Amino acid sequence: MIYPIVKYGDPVLETKAAPVTDFDEKLQKLVEDMFESMYEAQGVGLAAPQIGISLQLAVIDTTFKEDPTAKLVLANPVILSMEGKQAGQEGCLSVPEFRENLARARTVSIRAQDVHGNWYEKTGEDLLARAFQHEIDHLHGKLYIHHLSSLKRDLIKRKIRRLQRHGEW
Numbered sequence: 001m002i003y004p005i006v007k008y009g010d011p012v013l014e015t016k017a018a019p020v021t022d023f024d025e026k027l028q029k030l031v032e033d034m035f036e037s038m039y040e041a042q043g044v045g046l047a048a049p050q051i052g053i054s055l056q057l058a059v060i061d062t063t064f065k066e067d068p069t070a071k072l073v074l075a076n077p078v079i080l081s082m083e084g085k086q087a088g089q090e091g092c093l094s095v096p097e098f099r100e101n102l103a104r105a106r107t108v109s110i111r112a113q114d115v116h117g118n119w120y121e122k123t124g125e126d127l128l129a130r131a132f133q134h135e136i137d138h139l140h141g142k143l144y145i146h147h148l149s150s151l152k153r154d155l156i157k158r159k160i161r162r163l164q165r166h167g168e169w
């Protein structure tokens with residue numbers, strides 16, 4: 001099942017998500033649906049709040065279907081360490097049509113549970129490091145635009161409000 005992506009303005013995106021506790025068949029189906037919804041939206045990462053489900057769950061595939069072993073499920077993830085710095089543009093499926101330069105850590109290590117509840121640790125660099133930071137932020141009710149200068153963020157919010165008034169958001 002493909003879920004519609006929740007857009008900025010919906011309070012679920014700015015709410016801290018609840019931990020995943022049941023690693024059952026329902027969760028497996030949800031994870032499958034999240035991958036499907038992410039690919040459909042042309043994304044490389046998707047957090048459950050972005051489909052309106054306030055759970056600490058995210059999926060990532062920075063190879064976009066090229067490497068099946070690159071598919072990652074992050075349940076209850078925590079960042080263990082962040083190192084270095086990378087420049088680059090960042091966007092978000094919930095803030096469509098905007099992309100901004102945003103500095104992030106270059107190397108990020110996380111600890112998370114997979115779809116069966118098994119804990120694992122993984123270190124990502126560059127795009128994967130950026131995806132870890134972006135998706136884990138989502139689970140804490142934080143969007144990438146919260147990291148921008150208030151001037152830039154206000155500009156984006158104003159443009160979004162204009163789109164909302166015209167029913168285009």
Ligand SMILES: [Zn+2]
Nearest residue numbers: 091092093094
């Ligand atoms: Zn996002």
